[in-house]
Amino acid sequence: MPRTPSTPRPAETRPRDADRSQKDILDAALREFADHGLGGARMDRIAERADVNKRLIYYYFESKESLFLAVLERAYESIRGEERQLSLSQVDPIEAIRRLIAFTWNYYIEHPEFLSLLGTENLHRARHLRRSTKVRSMHSPLVHTLAEVLERGHKAGLFRAGVDPVQLYISIAGLSYFYLGNCHTLSTIFDRDLMGAKARLERLSHMNDLVLGYLVRD
Structure with a gap:
């Protein structure tokens, strides 16, 4: 036919x-x-x-390991893609930092599987990521954008000079990652529900105070 x-x-x-x-x-x-x-x-x-x-x-x-690397690369593509939607270069520097902190915090809460993948890969000492030809290039635009935000903030007399954008991003991510990755043990130790709605809002406010307290000049 x-x-x-x-x-x-x-x-x-x-x-x-x-x-x-x-x-x-x-x-x-x-x-x-x-x-x-x-x-x-x-x-x-x-x-x-x-x-x-x-x-x-x-x-x-x-192989299973190659599949795991493909999953890792896709996970990084997802978070880097959503970060690009924040338009950090188009808002004032303080708002840009607030957006990045809030995005990182909420993304980690909404994507616990991402934190699980990072935990697994760290157990393997980044053996799989070292094979990747894509992951490092994914992070370059984020570092460039954050460096531009910091420079604008410094020129406007808002931010201190000499802030390393990589160190700053690691600090922002770490403030969220440690809290969320250890919320069960921390909640038990301090006898406090650290994942309740009020506690999460308090944590986000605290992170903003810490990061901007360091960045903003007196």
Whole structure:
């Protein structure tokens, strides 16, 4: 029977199906690695979650470790992509810093799987990230933007001079990461619900006070 114009060609459907399959695999792998770490993750469960044949995972990603790296790279792409939407270069320097602090805090709360992946990769001493040809270049625009914000703030007489944008970003991320990564033990030790709505607002306010207290000139 002749092919009608509305009938898709196999060559046209394959790339789209391949993209969808890889997305499903990466989505499933993210949940598996976040739940079980690299050592505890099982390719059988990833295949079942993604509703694909396990052989297809190996066809696209070759090994569990390569799949883990692909998940890590995708996770970093996600957070860096959302950071670009903050338009830090288009607002005044103090507002830019407030936006970055609030975004980092809320992103970590909304994406606990990201923190789980970071914890796993740190256990492996960044062995997988060192193989990546993409991750370092993803971070360059963020560092450049933050450096530009700091320079604008200094020229306006708002910020102190000589602030390292990498150190500042690590401090902002660390203020959120340590609190959220240890909230269960800290809540128990201090007998306080550190993840209640009021406590989270207090923490965000405290982080703003700490960072801007350091940056803003008297």
